[in-house]
Amino acid sequence: MSKKVGIPRALFYYQYFPLWNTFFEELGAEVVVSGNTTKKIMDEGAKTCVDEACLPIKIFYGHVIDIKDKVDYLFIPRFTSVSKGEYICPKFGGLPDMIRNTITDLPEIIDVDVDLWKKGSNPIVSAFEVGGYFTDDRRKIRRAYRKAMESFRDFRRDVKKGILPEDIINKKLRLIKKTDGPRLNIAVVGHSYNIYDSYVNMDMVNKLKNNGVNILTVDMVDSSIIKEKVKTLSKKMFWNYGTRAIGSVLHFLDRKDIDGIIYLMSFGCGIDAFVGDMVERRVRRKKDLPYMVLTIDEHTGEAGMDTRIEAFIDMIRWRNKGESNISAHG
Amino acid sequence: MKVTFPHMGNTFISAKALLDDIGVEYIIPPYNNKKTLEIGTKYAPEMACIPLKINLGNYIQAYEQGADTILITGGRGPCRFGYYCEMSREILADANYNMDVITIDGPNGDMKKFFEKIKKLAGGFNIYKILKVVKNTTIVAKRVDEIEKLTFKIRPRELKKGSTDRVYKDFLNRVRTVKGSKGILELLKETEKKLLEIEIDKDFAPLKVGIVGEIYTTIDPFTNFQIESKLGNMGIEVDRAVTVSGWIIEHMLKNILPLSKDRQFSDAAQPYLGRMIGGHAQETIGNTVLYAQKGYDGVVQIYPLTCMPEIVAQSILPSIERDYDIPVLTLIIDEMTGEAGYMTRIEAFVDLLNKRRERLRSGKNIALSWS
Numbered sequence: 001m002s003k004k005v006g007i008p009r010a011l012f013y014y015q016y017f018p019l020w021n022t023f024f025e026e027l028g029a030e031v032v033v034s035g036n037t038t039k040k041i042m043d044e045g046a047k048t049c050v051d052e053a054c055l056p057i058k059i060f061y062g063h064v065i066d067i068k069d070k071v072d073y074l075f076i077p078r079f080t081s082v083s084k085g086e087y088i089c090p091k092f093g094g095l096p097d098m099i100r101n102t103i104t105d106l107p108e109i110i111d112v113d114v115d116l117w118k119k120g121s122n123p124i125v126s127a128f129e130v131g132g133y134f135t136d137d138r139r140k141i142r143r144a145y146r147k148a149m150e151s152f153r154d155f156r157r158d159v160k161k162g163i164l165p166e167d168i169i170n171k172k173l174r175l176i177k178k179t180d181g182p183r184l185n186i187a188v189v190g191h192s193y194n195i196y197d198s199y200v201n202m203d204m205v206n207k208l209k210n211n212g213v214n215i216l217t218v219d220m221v222d223s224s225i226i227k228e229k230v231k232t233l234s235k236k237m238f239w240n241y242g243t244r245a246i247g248s249v250l251h252f253l254d255r256k257d258i259d260g261i262i263y264l265m266s267f268g269c270g271i272d273a274f275v276g277d278m279v280e281r282r283v284r285r286k287k288d289l290p291y292m293v294l295t296i297d298e299h300t301g302e303a304g305m306d307t308r309i310e311a312f313i314d315m316i317r318w319r320n321k322g323e324s325n326i327s328a329h330g
Numbered sequence: 331m332k333v334t335f336p337h338m339g340n341t342f343i344s345a346k347a348l349l350d351d352i353g354v355e356y357i358i359p360p361y362n363n364k365k366t367l368e369i370g371t372k373y374a375p376e377m378a379c380i381p382l383k384i385n386l387g388n389y390i391q392a393y394e395q396g397a398d399t400i401l402i403t404g405g406r407g408p409c410r411f412g413y414y415c416e417m418s419r420e421i422l423a424d425a426n427y428n429m430d431v432i433t434i435d436g437p438n439g440d441m442k443k444f445f446e447k448i449k450k451l452a453g454g455f456n457i458y459k460i461l462k463v464v465k466n467t468t469i470v471a472k473r474v475d476e477i478e479k480l481t482f483k484i485r486p487r488e489l490k491k492g493s494t495d496r497v498y499k500d501f502l503n504r505v506r507t508v509k510g511s512k513g514i515l516e517l518l519k520e521t522e523k524k525l526l527e528i529e530i531d532k533d534f535a536p537l538k539v540g541i542v543g544e545i546y547t548t549i550d551p552f553t554n555f556q557i558e559s560k561l562g563n564m565g566i567e568v569d570r571a572v573t574v575s576g577w578i579i580e581h582m583l584k585n586i587l588p589l590s591k592d593r594q595f596s597d598a599a600q601p602y603l604g605r606m607i608g609g610h611a612q613e614t615i616g617n618t619v620l621y622a623q624k625g626y627d628g629v630v631q632i633y634p635l636t637c638m639p640e641i642v643a644q645s646i647l648p649s650i651e652r653d654y655d656i657p658v659l660t661l662i663i664d665e666m667t668g669e670a671g672y673m674t675r676i677e678a679f680v681d682l683l684n685k686r687r688e689r690l691r692s693g694k695n696i697a698l699s700w701s
Contacts (some may be wrong), residue, residue, distance in 0.1 A: 050644050052635065052662060091609035094642030100604065101649040235416045238407030270410055270638040273377035274417060281420055329476035
């Protein structure tokens with residue numbers, strides 16, 4: 001019987017799921033993903049986790065609780081770094097320890113280190129460690145790893161084209177309502193796990209789409225552009241997300257076809273506190289572009305979110321029509 | 331060029347020694363106070379951690395007294411402190427405070443840039459002079475921490491309440507006026523003598539509490555509402571493993587010099603948090619285990635709201651509480667923290683520790699652990 005590997009549908013699931021999925025399936029394991037985020041999952045997570053943690057971590061807890069009894073292994077890699085010289089949030093680095101010390105009755109956790117901070121580190125080291133749980137055949141692991149990287153590259157290519165990860169993973173494209181007026185291009189900057197989890201952001205992506213908005217995210221910007229843009233910073237950001245966010249915003253500011261920027265952050269996110277502020281300063285200094293910050297936590301009310309999104313879009317449309325000179329600052 | 335630097339507890343004494351010895355003109359910002367925090371809160375991002383807010387307040391208050399250059403250490407993450415320099419630069423520029431920021435980053439490969447910064451600061455490059463200055467600064471930092479540790483021991487045992495605080499306050503007032511590492515070391519010697527003259531109750535066995543957590547909030551007395559002095563005056567001996575001199579030696583010097591780092595706390599943290607994840611999370615975990623092993627009665631964890639590494643540590647601490655049967659109190663600080671509520675929690679914790687010891691001594695261990 002094949003072993004069941006549980007992957008919580010949270011945090012880096014939205015960035016790496018195709019990679020993980022192919023890898024485990026090639027090794028003959030059965031992949032079990034927790035369900036879509038629901039109120040129950042969020043509440044369970046918020047109840048178990050320390051109060052001070054940010055919403056995405058609480059949601060992750062909820063997903064772990066959701067699948068822990070259904071699987072033989074839980075896949076919670078310890079992400080220290082995914083790019084040279086850059087880290088992720090410290091909470092990602094301590095995630096397996098946080099889970100292990102808070103939730104009881106857990107299956108075995110596969111907590112492989114992923115640390116590409118040093119020059120020349122190779123993620124295949126981590127792949128061998130994970131693969132070791134399922135087979136001793138190193139050739140098989142190498143083959144699985146290659147296949148996984150292939151499907152990961154395909155996934156990244158589709159995302160760059162502008163298809164949202166959720167649609168790729170679920171293999172369907174949603175219908176979009178027809179709206180009057182030209183479609184707007186709005187850049188949504190934020191962590192992938194906030195933008196692509198439609199429960200957490202209260203279906204923001206679809207609301208925008210149905211209001212006639214094309215969405216651009218950080219994942220759709222080519223990394224070579226980002227690299228070029230962040231060279232203008234006087235000190236390199238040492239967070240992978242921070243570099244990507246600020247690089248893409250600088251890129252969006254150069255483009256003529258962007259109508260506005262929405263910064264989606266979770267309450268209590270340490271990195272967003274700094275990156276969001278940096279981004280806002282750049283936007284304000286550079287030009288008169290509508291910019292809005294949306295902060296989400298487990299208490300956020302949907303009506304308030306809707307009002308702000310609608311007002312933001314209305315404002316942009318009025319500005320574009322030139323009805324009057326409406327300030328970008330709302 | 332008039333240099334200023336952010337406050338963090340007694341760090342200003344080491345900074346003063348350093349700048350006096352190099353011969354740079356500088357301004358020590360007013361001691362952290364409510365106004366400092368108010369100014370900082372106005373300019374900093376809402377969800378930034380409290381040290382950034384206080385630092386910004388320090389810079390602006392020093393600017394008002396004529397400072398034009400900020401001296402701060404950098405870092406390479408993932409803790410947000412490493413980006414304070416850039417945040418401050420941007421925020422001050424947008425708020426029209428025209429200040430230059432010099433960041434002392436470890437020389438991570440770029441030796442040329444590192445030396446340029448030192449040259450800019452020292453107005454020339456004389457390796458012997460710089461080595462001597464660094465050595466003297468380190469000695470000052472170590473001595474200051476020793477004096478501080480001494481007050482931790484004497485305060486709960488003093489017969490006349492308030493004597494330690496008086497001597498220590500006098501020291502803090504006078505240290506601003508003495509010159510250079512030499513003058514500071516003399517004053518430290520005098521203070522030590524005065525502290526040792528305080529009459530103490532030699533038989534008194536105080537409760538022992540270890541303080542762990544994020545470095546700024548544990549070291550800076552304004553931020554943590556003088557927790558060390560308050561606990562001391564309640565008759566409790568405190569200890570804090572993370573110190574200014576420790577930070578200078580472990581994080582600054584040992585990153586440059588090929589010396590092996592102190593591994594005691596990380597060994598102790600191994601079963602709970604096997605890796606360095608940034609900030610002081612591993613120190614928090616490791617030191618809590620070490621305090622438990624040394625027979626301390628309780629541990630207090632302090633950190634600023636939204637501090638990423640300490641949230642990880644806080645999630646792990648309940649396991650140590652259970653495994654070692656040691657109560658841990660977590661205090662989280664931001665600009666809205668009220669002193670009364672904070673003190674109530676500390677007093678309740680102290681009551682619990684007292685009761686717990688009583689019960690342990692009478693052999694009937696029915697006390698509940700704090701959670």
